[in-house]
Amino acid sequence: MTTKITVDPITRLEGHGRIEIFLNDSGDVDRAYFVIPELRGFEKFAVGRRAEDMPQITSRICGVCPTAHHMASTKALDDLFHIEPPPAAVKIRELLYSMFMLEDHALHFYFLGGPDFIVGPKAPKAERNILGVIGKVGVEVAGQVIAMRKELRELIAYLGGKVIHPVFGLPGGVAKGVQKEDQERFVKAAESGVDFALFTLKAFHDLVLANKEYVDLILSEAYTHKTYYMGLVDEQNRENFYEGMIRVVGPDGKEFERFKVQDYVEHVAEHVEPWTYVKFMFLKNVGWTGFEDGEKSGVYSVAPLARLNAADGLATPKAQEAYEEYLQTLGGKPVHQTLANHWARVVEMVYAAERFLELARDPEITSTEIRRIPTATPTTGAGVVEAPRGTLIHQYDTDERGILTRANLIVATQGNAARIAMSVDKAAKALVHNGNVDDGLLNMVEMAFRAYDPCHACATHALPGQMPLIVSLRDAQGNVIRELVRGE
Amino acid sequence: MANEDYEPTIVAFTCTWCTYLAADLAGTSRMGYPANLRIIRAMCSGRIDPQFVLSAFQWGADGVLIGGCHPGDCHYQEGNYKALRRFKLLKKLAAELGIEDERLRLEWISASEADKFRDVVNDMVEKLRRLGPRSQAQPLPEAVPAPAPEEAVHA
Amino acid sequence: MERNGHPKIGVYVCHCGVNIADKVNVPDVVEFASSLPYVAIAREYQFMCSDPGQEIIEQDLRDGLVDRVVVAACSPLMHEGTFRHATEEGGANPFLYQHANIREHVSWVTADGELATDKAKSLVAAAVRRVALAEPLERKQVPIDDHALVVGGGIAGIEAALVLANAGRKVYLVEREPSIGGHMAMFDKTFPTLDCAACILTPKMVQVGQHPNIEVLAYSEVEDVSGYVGNFEVRVRRKARYINEDLCNGCGLCIEKCPWKNIPSEFDQGLGNRPVVYMPFPQAVPRLPVIDREHCVYFQNGKCGACKKFCPRDAIDFEQEDKIVELKVGAVVIATGFKPFDASRIPLYGYGRFPNVITSVEFERMANAAGPTGGKIVMKDGSVPKRVGIAHCVGSRNQNYNSYCSTVCCMYSLKFAHLVHERTGAEVYNFYIDMRTAGKGYEDFYHRLMAEGTHFVRGRVAEITDVPQVPEEDGHLVIQAEDTLIGVVRRIPVDMVILSIAMEPQADATEVRRKFGMSCSGDGFFLEKHPKLAPTATLTDGIFIAGACQGPKDIPASVAQGQGAAAQALSLIDSGSMELEPNTAFLTEELCSGCRTCVGLCPYNALAFDEERKVVALNEALCKGCGVCVAACPSGALQQHLYTDEQILEEIRGVLAYG
């Protein structure tokens, strides 16, 4: 029996995802646990607060995707106060939201998740970061990434007051609109956004799809799970980030159910495990049978891969093209390969950019009709958006003054929590044998969950994909025989 | 109240021109009242900053009494009304935080109302005795003490 | 505390003889004090306020043993000044001083010695913590206006005005009625000497009227008062008399010619009539008539105008309107007097039902030679009473009305008994609870009356009725009372009853009190600064009180107070300038955001927004030191000298840190 090696006491830092791998006597993986050791209780201290404060309070759940929480919360307020925002307000909200999705996806692709592919999974760790990406795609592109991110965030701040924790959302509309003289700036940003998204798509082609090794990796069984998939769709079942019906397709790709967010309690439920603070989402109408694949298991998945599975198409031309090619290459719907998330994310970038441009050009966004004042008594309300990392639901009950009596939040990453745990377990089982592991394993395992771009800021503190990972191997007696750690 | 020999501490913020004098008059008139009261004098009840009230609670007061001139009698025209404005909102905060009604009082007591002053003190002390120490009636959480090493859980 | 380096605090605990030491374990407190941070010395002494007591403090300061002082003794309102002075004498800034009140707030109100000692300790601890944060301050000097205002032209006010005027000060005397004189002008004789009121009052009224330094503002009322000690600004409403004061020479022709002469005379308590154009009484000062607009036909339909036609100097001015005059004065003497008790509030006494039940004030007018009956004491039908009852304590010493003793009733009732006896030979019955004749020569007067054969029944009058129970009561008023000396209820038939009614605060006492920032005692009379040591001063510097507005009292007492109050006002304004308590607000401009939260809160407009510098500007000269703006200032940019947030928080810590 090897003696315990402690590679890294960053284990002392809570709020980090943790993987505990138990080996059996033969040194093979018995079970790998993916542990999220943090909880902040937002749903509890939301009680007693004024409803109108929720968009700002809940955005503090996550400083990376505050806009998603802010928007889901704002939409919950529309529902709560029984008020329909004027068309211009809806467009301004979606305009801002498209910018946010584009910017967030770009951040992940270039800075966080992307390096695995662009630089290559086998590349030395030191290169697998933004600098490595720059090396591959060239400095001016990196400059573009930074410049575009800056411009998009400035425009978000223009409307939202602040880019981190914006303040524009109100029941029945938005607090601030677009000045006529500034519309051109939005259009310009959108145009370069589209170019940039297409460039990124091309880069993905050249660097990833052109490389058989990568494609094989994507398609490999170790990274495949057959689960249900969830996403927001419009009337024609095309993907939508901002509004629509929640659609669930089965492992067979057929529609399983389609419902309004107000009915979410009838369709989704949370499973509690004693060894992690995160609650695992599952489909109520299938039931929880454990961390399992297949249509008998209520486990479902969210985020880009899931969204493209749940939708029948995309509402903008170039994105639709990219979508079709994506399906072709991966053998049609549904796509079960976890690593395909990276590709799906690029496809969504194109959609976000195109939608951004449509709205930026729309004359109505400069309208001053951006608010309706609620008159009905607030009761209960639910709101949903597609956060970069999946379907995000906020639901509030209030008293007649609009003071919260109950809050329930279904955070995007929760939707993937079960599948992430399974992916990690599966990768570990596939790669660890006879108790021997190497850093390669670590990266492979990390890729298994990084593909989801899990925003544990929403449940923990770490930035997406940046979550330092600790793997501890324990022998049958439960002794830690090896600990491996990934910072970045 | 479980604890028989429990004695509440009350901090009173009083206006120089009325309630403080009422307290003096209670003295010159040898009116007896419980020793639980600690008077802090300001020129006007309008000087009493809610910060003072909360700090008094934080630093161990079981009750806080603010004493001002009767409406219309303020030596500075309307200082006591300003005190009233703040008191109304402060009361709401106290209620939200579970600080019982009996613990925070605003009373108009003129310079000649020594008896009223005594009665208010008696009444408040009585009620607070029944209520018991705030720490057990409504604990204001202390900062969490550093856990002993063995209980410190490491992931 | 670092701000003051390492302060050396001296703590001095006073025994106040036994007043403190009896309850508070002084040595224990001293020992406790010496254990406190920054305390260099803790001492005790019998009487800290005595010269040797103060000398202890001054010596410690001079010897450099201490640089800040705490005295634990009586109320700061008693001796804070004393010890600040001692601190200054010792060479330190007087405001590096903190007072702990362990007498009024501890030893005198706490039964248990241990608890008292504990409480004293916590107050001392608080004072020590607070004085450590005390900052040296300069007192501001303000000039004092040497004009004085006297409010109320009764005997007290008259006396005060004369004292001030004779000292060469300009005095404004404001009187609500058309003439000065007050209640005393209505009286006939004064006890116990029985000299006629008019004879002693009138000369004084004349002096006032003619005094070059006195400006009489009769038929006028104070509208409002602003400013502060030494610099009051008073607005006075001069009610329209419809007489041009400059032209009128008081010949009285208008009064004579006025065809409407049947208005019940207020001065005569409605026992006699007066014309619409009238002077309240012949010796009125100023000698100016008034036109009673309410009853004047001219004002009703423009007819008549007889007075105008006949006035040789064309002094009648129907167009006249109320005028507001603004006065600047350094000191004010309030002598607004009292209001007679309304006897109809006691139904059982039948006042208002029985024509021959009259009040003491009505009797005064009746007995007055210048009065409605020319001094004859007669019943409503003009006949002379054979038996007269005098009921004492009507509205006094009675929980239902006024629990206090009006102090003068016994004496004037005796006076009445004498006058009735002297002028009608009637049998007189005095019904009293206790005979209170404290005062020089008063008891002799009582004996004199007993010798004159006045009947004294010891017992409060229960009822006055005209329902006879026995034949001899027929056609008479019957006074029923329990004679507590013999313990039987007696019914005494009389022809006339005089009710000795109480003295009450003026109906508008509260209004006046608020105008001048005074307080009232429980009975509603104005509150003196100290019941023994400052009976004519008030809690508001520069405002003094005299006479019955402070509480029931007789003429000599009122006169004495008038003179006393005047003397105090005089010593104030003669000092030419005075020091203000430096407890004003101050602004740290670098912290001010110009949010203006404070601006609307200041009642003295000491705060304004400076458009140039985009911050608030504070005019400390206008600040009175209430601290309302300080409590509101969201930046903490406004603070108050002697009461900074830190100082008060430190005191709060102090009272809670111990025990």
Place this chain on the structure above:
Amino acid sequence: MPKPKVGLYWCASCGGCEEAVVDLAEKILDVVAAVDIVFWPVALDFKKEDVEAMADGEMVAAFINGAVRLSEQEEMVNLLRRKAQYVIAFGSCAHLGGIPGLASLFDRESIFQYVYGQAPTVAPTDVRPQTQVTVPEGELKLPEFWDKVRALDQVIDVDYYLPGCPPTPKVIANALTALLEGKLPAKGAVLASSRALCYECERNATKPEKPSLTDIKRVWEVIADPDTCLLAQGIICLGPVTRGGCDAQCVKGNMPCTGCFGPLDRVHDFGAKGLSAIASLFASNDEAELEKLADKIPDVTGTFYRYSLPASFLFKSRAALKGDGQ
């Protein structure tokens, strides 16, 4: 000469503070050029042991964001305190407790009960996360979830504070410059404006000379004029109470200031002071009227203590009592 070493660390935070650093955009490159980042768990692969290996005070500065909620955090910040010459509380959570500090209103039990029991979507179960649990394969552990949230200076000595939720790039950049040029103010300073927000707010010009509140409007009850002082429009804006330096971002978004930059130097309790200032503006002396106005501010706690509950008089350690004046 070697570049000054700095470390960044997060406690209980949302990641927004890290994003704020990234948002320095091109400035970040100057910073990276000027300093040597030796610890930044979120971005760089340095380990605690690397920190332990440092000499005491080897780091010039440690920037710590997030409130302190767990024993591990306490341990880590104590370590950083030893290794850094300056500890800088970064952002509202470290400065005052922040929005997660509102959790201090409830105890762990009630939070667990709701999250794992009463929440409408939770499948009925008695299972609760355990700090120590035996699974078929062995033992698993979770960190303890403490009752109360603490601001950084309630755990360790703090030299400077960078306010804001999150701090704005300008504020961060100024602080870094001050640090690098050795132009830091006196210890304990909050590195932003010394005046309240109104001073830098363009709308302050439109405020009346004597502001007062005759009525109070909640943000959704009115369409706020985009140029007029929000307080003058009856909307509770905490600009007067809140430290400036953010360039009135929220107000530019036509929404009121909610106080994330915290109190000014001479204010001891943000919420109490804000309450005092706002209530002082109530335009009435009538009890009933005042009740009405006060009722227009439901959730007084959340309104005035949104970012500062743990640092308020309500939650400060009573140990402060025995100490000398703050």
